Amino acid sequence: MTVSVPRYAVIGHPIAHSLSPQIHQIFAERTGIQLSYERLLAPRDDFAGVASAFFEDAGQGLNVTLPFKEVAHAWVAHHAGYAARAGAVNTIAIDPVSGPPRGAPVLVGHNTDGPGLLRDLSRLLPLAGARILVLGAGGAVRGVLEPILERQPGQVVLCNRTASRADALAADFADHRLQACALVDLSGPFDLVVNGTAASLSGDLLPIATDLVQGAWCYDMAYTRDGAAATAFCQWAAASGAAGVSDGLGMLVEQAALAFEIWHGQLPETHGIVARLRNALTDPAPNPTSGEHPDG
Ligand code: NDP
Numbered sequence: 001m002t003v004s005v006p007r008y009a010v011i012g013h014p015i016a017h018s019l020s021p022q023i024h025q026i027f028a029e030r031t032g033i034q035l036s037y038e039r040l041l042a043p044r045d046d047f048a049g050v051a052s053a054f055f056e057d058a059g060q061g062l063n064v065t066l067p068f069k070e071v072a073h074a075w076v077a078h079h080a081g082y083a084a085r086a087g088a089v090n091t092i093a094i095d096p097v098s099g100p101p102r103g104a105p106v107l108v109g110h111n112t113d114g115p116g117l118l119r120d121l122s123r124l125l126p127l128a129g130a131r132i133l134v135l136g137a138g139g140a141v142r143g144v145l146e147p148i149l150e151r152q153p154g155q156v157v158l159c160n161r162t163a164s165r166a167d168a169l170a171a172d173f174a175d176h177r178l179q180a181c182a183l184v185d186l187s188g189p190f191d192l193v194v195n196g197t198a199a200s201l202s203g204d205l206l207p208i209a210t211d212l213v214q215g216a217w218c219y220d221m222a223y224t225r226d227g228a229a230a231t232a233f234c235q236w237a238a239a240s241g242a243a244g245v246s247d248g249l250g251m252l253v254e255q256a257a258l259a260f261e262i263w264h265g266q267l268p269e270t271h272g273i274v275a276r277l278r279n280a281l282t283d284p285a286p287n288p289t290s291g292e293h294p295d296g
Helices: 020-031 047-056 069-075 113-121 139-150 163-173 232-239 249-264 273-282
Strands: 007-012 036-041 059-064 091-094 107-110 131-135 155-159 178-180 192-195 217-220 244-246
Touching (some): 007 020, 007 047, 020 036, 020 273, 047 059, 139 155, 139 163, 155 163
Parallel strands (some): 007 036
């Protein structure tokens, strides 16, 4: 008799770069849970077709990466946790009370990016009372604002290249601790600077003054595909007097752990996985200078 292993996947475009299969296999080893985890390449205009076929073919859970997080939010029947406010879904699970014999499975969308970042950040510094600068106003930043505000920071300043997007995002949250600010009006000091822009993916530096990061912990949500190289933002912040720098590899592992918990009911131990991935990325090093879609 053939025993089928439960099927999971990450869907995106492109997808070949994704580290999610390695991460979920490590979790499977650590928890003793058997699973298969594959990469699904969907055409940019057909997320729904590929995702539907996956669940019709016994798929049990999907991670969603660029550029489909907003599309996935609209596609699922229900939202849980941070997904509703984030307007983006990175994890899809089957509602356990749905499905045969009652009928078709009901799909629930979650967003573990924000709490994943917070799990990584909480190892670095306390957020209660902290003065935080968040750079960017795209999907990733939308997903992290609610969990950051829950940690009772003293102040969160939101700044984006296109200022109107930061204004609109801050207005959506309507929280007195969160203020949008134009790049030219930024003034510190900050305890934490989170780069949630995609600038590091193209090696671009943000036009901000060095005194904004002096003495602050600087966190880039991006990471490089060369485990030995720092992102452009991390390099710049370290050279500008930051108290410390981190890239988004820890966030990637932690968001995956939370997705794993949603699917399997067990939160896997994440200790040592970032170092293991960095070693794997360092040798071989396919593209030492590019940030190359580090999400997913
Ligand atoms: P989006 O495309 O939704 O948003 C991109 C943001 O970056 C916008 O605010 C945009 O500004 C800004 N931006 C892009 N290029 C530049 C530039 N050259 N200079 C200044 N600002 C720029 O992307 P996401 O929000 O989904 O992703 C943002 C980053 O977070 C990416 O690096 C992504 O890889 C990373 N990420 C990492 C994860 C992890 O697990 N580590 C998870 C999710 C995301 P504007 O509005 O002006 O265009």
